[in-house]
Amino acid sequence: MPSEAVNDKVIKDTKGGQIKSWQALFFKETLRFWRVGVQTIAAPVLTALLYLLIFSHVLEARISVFDGLVSYTAFLVPGLIMMSVLQNAFANTSSSIIQSKVSGSIVFFLLAPITPLGIFAAYVLAGMLRGTIVGIAVWLVASAFFSPSLWLPAMPLWIIIFLLLGSALLSILGVIAGLWSEKFDQLATFQNFIIMPLTFLSGVFYSVRTLPDFWAKVSHLNPFFYMIDGFRYGFFGASDVSPWLSLGMVGVVTLFLAGFTWRLIANGWKLRP
Amino acid sequence: MLFPAIEFQSISRYFGAFCALDDVSFTVGQGEFFGLLGPNGAGKTTLISILGGLVKSHRGAARVMGHDVTTDYLNARRRLGVVPQELVYDPFFTVRETLRLQAGYYGLLKVDDWIDEILHYLGLSDKADSNMRALSGGMKRRVLVGQALVHKPPVIVLDEPTAGVDVELRHALWSFITKLNREGHTVLLTTHYLEEAEALCQRIAMLKNGKVVALDTKDNLISGVEPITVRLKTNGLPESWQARVRCQEGGTFLIELARYEELEALLAALREAHITIDGLSLEETDLERVFLRLTGNTAVTEEYHAI
Numbered sequence: 001m002p003s004e005a006v007n008d009k010v011i012k013d014t015k016g017g018q019i020k021s022w023q024a025l026f027f028k029e030t031l032r033f034w035r036v037g038v039q040t041i042a043a044p045v046l047t048a049l050l051y052l053l054i055f056s057h058v059l060e061a062r063i064s065v066f067d068g069l070v071s072y073t074a075f076l077v078p079g080l081i082m083m084s085v086l087q088n089a090f091a092n093t094s095s096s097i098i099q100s101k102v103s104g105s106i107v108f109f110l111l112a113p114i115t116p117l118g119i120f121a122a123y124v125l126a127g128m129l130r131g132t133i134v135g136i137a138v139w140l141v142a143s144a145f146f147s148p149s150l151w152l153p154a155m156p157l158w159i160i161i162f163l164l165l166g167s168a169l170l171s172i173l174g175v176i177a178g179l180w181s182e183k184f185d186q187l188a189t190f191q192n193f194i195i196m197p198l199t200f201l202s203g204v205f206y207s208v209r210t211l212p213d214f215w216a217k218v219s220h221l222n223p224f225f226y227m228i229d230g231f232r233y234g235f236f237g238a239s240d241v242s243p244w245l246s247l248g249m250v251g252v253v254t255l256f257l258a259g260f261t262w263r264l265i266a267n268g269w270k271l272r273p
Numbered sequence: 274m275l276f277p278a279i280e281f282q283s284i285s286r287y288f289g290a291f292c293a294l295d296d297v298s299f300t301v302g303q304g305e306f307f308g309l310l311g312p313n314g315a316g317k318t319t320l321i322s323i324l325g326g327l328v329k330s331h332r333g334a335a336r337v338m339g340h341d342v343t344t345d346y347l348n349a350r351r352r353l354g355v356v357p358q359e360l361v362y363d364p365f366f367t368v369r370e371t372l373r374l375q376a377g378y379y380g381l382l383k384v385d386d387w388i389d390e391i392l393h394y395l396g397l398s399d400k401a402d403s404n405m406r407a408l409s410g411g412m413k414r415r416v417l418v419g420q421a422l423v424h425k426p427p428v429i430v431l432d433e434p435t436a437g438v439d440v441e442l443r444h445a446l447w448s449f450i451t452k453l454n455r456e457g458h459t460v461l462l463t464t465h466y467l468e469e470a471e472a473l474c475q476r477i478a479m480l481k482n483g484k485v486v487a488l489d490t491k492d493n494l495i496s497g498v499e500p501i502t503v504r505l506k507t508n509g510l511p512e513s514w515q516a517r518v519r520c521q522e523g524g525t526f527l528i529e530l531a532r533y534e535e536l537e538a539l540l541a542a543l544r545e546a547h548i549t550i551d552g553l554s555l556e557e558t559d560l561e562r563v564f565l566r567l568t569g570n571t572a573v574t575e576e577y578h579a580i
Contacts, residue, residue, distance in 0.1 A: 024377025031374075035365045104361035108420065111325050112378035113350040273328055 022118030025109055029126030033092055040092070041134055048084045048138045052076060052146055055205060065207050066238045077142045077150055078232040079204035081135045082166060086227065089131030089170040090177070090195055093123045097178025098187050106271070116266035120175070120258075127171030132163060150235060158234030158243055162250070166227040169254045170195075172261050179270050198224045208240045223253045276339040278303045278428045278459035279324065284333035286319055286483075293319045294330070295483040301461055301476075303338075303427075306454050308474030308491075309463045310564060315480040317463045318358055321432050325355045337428055351379060354426035356418050358433045362405040368392070368416055369401045372423050379424035391419045394449040396442070411442050418446060422453070429453065430461045435469065447473065467561045479564065487563075494563050501530040503539065506552035511542045520565075524551070 033040040056073035065075040100106040109119065143150040153159055173195070181187040202224035208216050219225050220241070230246030233239035239246070265271065277300035286294040294316045301307040311317050322328035324335050326342050326349070335342045340349040363371060369388065376384045392398045395415040400408060405416065418434060429450070435443045451473070454460050464470055470477060470491075477494060479487040487494060502519070505526045510518065519527045530536060536555075543550060 018380050019377055019382045021378050021380050024374060024380075027377065028374045031370075032363075032365045100363070103363075104357075104359050105363045107325075107327060107355075107357055107361065108363070108375060109378055110327055111350060111353075111355050112375070113347040113380070114378060115347070268329065272326060 020118070021112060021114040022122045025114060025119065025122035026125050029092070029096060029122055030129060032096060033126070033130050040088070040130060041137065044084050044088050044134050045137045045141065048080045048134075049141060052080055052142055056146060066236065069238060070236055071147070074147045074149055074236075075207070075232070076205065077139070077147050078235045079228055080142070081138045082162070082228050082231045083199055083204045084138050085131040085135035085163060085167050086170040086199060086224070087131075087195070088134045089127040089167040090174040090191070092127040092130040093171045093174030094178040094181075094187055094191070095174075096126075097123070097175065098181050098184060101178070101182070102184070110271060117262055119265050120262045123175050124168060124171040124258075127174055128164065128167040131167035131170065135163060135167075153235045154237035155234045159231060160234075161247065162227055162231040162234065165247075165250045165254055166231065169223070169227070169250065169257065172254065172257045175261050176257070176264070179264060182270075198222055201225075202228050203240065204228055223249060226250050275303060277301060277336070278305065278338055279307075279461060280334075280336040280339075281320065281324075282334045282336075284320065284323060284330045284335060286316075286323065286328065286330050286332075293483050294323075296333070297480070297483070297485055298333075299478050299485060299488050301459060303459055304454070304457055305476060306451075306460045306474050307462065308470040308477040309461060309480065310467070310470055310477060311463075311480035314482075316483040317480055318432055320480070321355065321430055321461075321463065324430065325353060326350060351424065352427050354421035354424065354429045356421040356429075356431045356434050358436070360410060360413050360417070362408075362413050362416065364404070364406045367402050367404055368397055368408070368419075371405060371416060372419055375420045376423045381424060384423065387425065388419075388423065391422055394445070394452075395419055396445050411438050414438055415442060415446075418449075427457070428459045428461070432463050433465060434462070435464065435466060443469075467564055500557060501533065501536075502556045503528045503530060503536065504552075504554045504556065505539075505550065507543065507548050507550055509546075509548055511546040511548070514539060514542055 052073070055076055060072050063072045064070070065072060097106075100108075114122075139150065177187055177190040177195075181190065201219065202222050203219060208219045208225060208229070211219065226241070226246035226249040229239045229241055230243045230250065233243040233246070279301040281297050281299055284294050284297045285292070297316070297320060309317050309320070319328060323330045324337065324342060326346055329343070337349040338352045340346075340352065342349045363374075366374065369392075372388045372391065373385075376382075376388070389398075392401055395418060397412065397415050397419065400412060405413065408416070414434070418431070421429065421431075431450070434446060438446070447469070450460060462470065462474060474491055476490050477487070478485055503526075505528060506524050507526070508524060510526060514528065517528050519529050521527070528539070530539075540550075
């Protein structure tokens, strides 16, 4: 019976359990970083805590922030949490895509019936999840050992908003970087010359207000600055600029890049030549 | 309605100035076991990649069970299983996880019975919980076949599935694929092993430099060539026989004969011309001969068989 019968049988046989295709890809992306959790979760948490240990030890007595309202260590922790969130969100999507491109295993989902939006959502959500897990771990350890005042943030809703937006934005940048790169060293270039400078010059380690006027203005052109500043506002109710301005800036950039990246995938850019 | 399982309609594809596929058209009927042959670089993999949506065509259309691979790609891909030529795998997962994830990409959740059956037929049951990294090349190849079948696609495409694979797997693989074909699945096979195509395929398309140079049933292709080939090693040939040489490499001549009786005439001509025979063998024409002839490969590829 070489006809429709085979086709129908195939579809009936599999009515047993259905899942959305993109959810399976999201699950695979999550399982992937979970399997190598020492490298993808424990290591970045340790790195953040080392920064915290060293910088707070050296600078705690010398600097206070927001006109003496906040100790340097307390100021530093939200910056480090956000930095960890951003770096890990980026690392997850970018390294997963480049790995599957280099190894060729990317064909497994390219051959499958997943929409471009589904591919986009699966990767970005998995990146957001990893960033969030690392961020929460840094927050828990830092609050417990360095700065107990952070157990009770002033405005948790702002924290959640900027956590979601920041991790989404960097996951999206990671997708772009992963698609663009053909080799691991190209990805490293993207990371070292774009992501790292933008992160380190965003006010993780200092309040932008303390900078000379010119550099303060330059910082305001960096979208990462708004993510860190808005996130920090959630902890202290104080920040360099209004959280609404930060929300607007980060929101617009994220939405724009989300749409852009979705179109890249839909056009098969560097995926389906 | 009985539409073709696979349909290529005037497919062209360029890589820069290089034309990888030039106006390729053919169809594969539902339930067929179809062979796609051609030398390296003929465009076989590009054609299959277009069918699977991995590569875009510049002109023309491709359809799987009537569904266009670009405008109706979700339906086309649900009906297609592709075994890629490259030995690729995801090192983070076990064999069973790999198959479950692949099923998930097709929207399927509870297919463990079918996965167990695939594992059984591919001889992977005892490897189900091994990490992909720990498998040998042949085992990884089996998993690739399993991944292509995990959503029970009506159309199965195998791109050189037995390249570098041991005899045991080739047997297991072909009995499994033949069984699926008997159950109604359409199979498109590319292979370098022409005896495989000869044993399995009902119809065959041959590609050369991106063009279809032959498209017929296997039997018609073979009957289009003289049935007997003489492989002769001498230091020359009589004038009267030189036009009959199909190809020549050094002192070895391949001559095609219509009947065995012609051999007598050939030997008589050699004796009269006082030409010494250093070696002689006879072969029945097979697909390989057809293939060499159509793809214009004039080299004498096989070892010289002395008598």
